[in-house]
Amino acid sequence: MTRWEGKSQLAVPLAQLKPAPSTDEATMQAIEDWDYWVPQGYEF
Secondary structure, three states, X not given: OEEEOOOEEXXXXXXXXXXXXXXXXXXXXXXXXXXXXXXXXXXX
């Protein structure tokens, strides 16, 4: 869930989120791993 228009909440699929430019290396690695494994058919 994320804030939308400053007041309501909106559900956003993880696949649609993009990391902020200031994202650290460990988080970027986790995102890249996620982007690889999901299309392979793996689920958490």
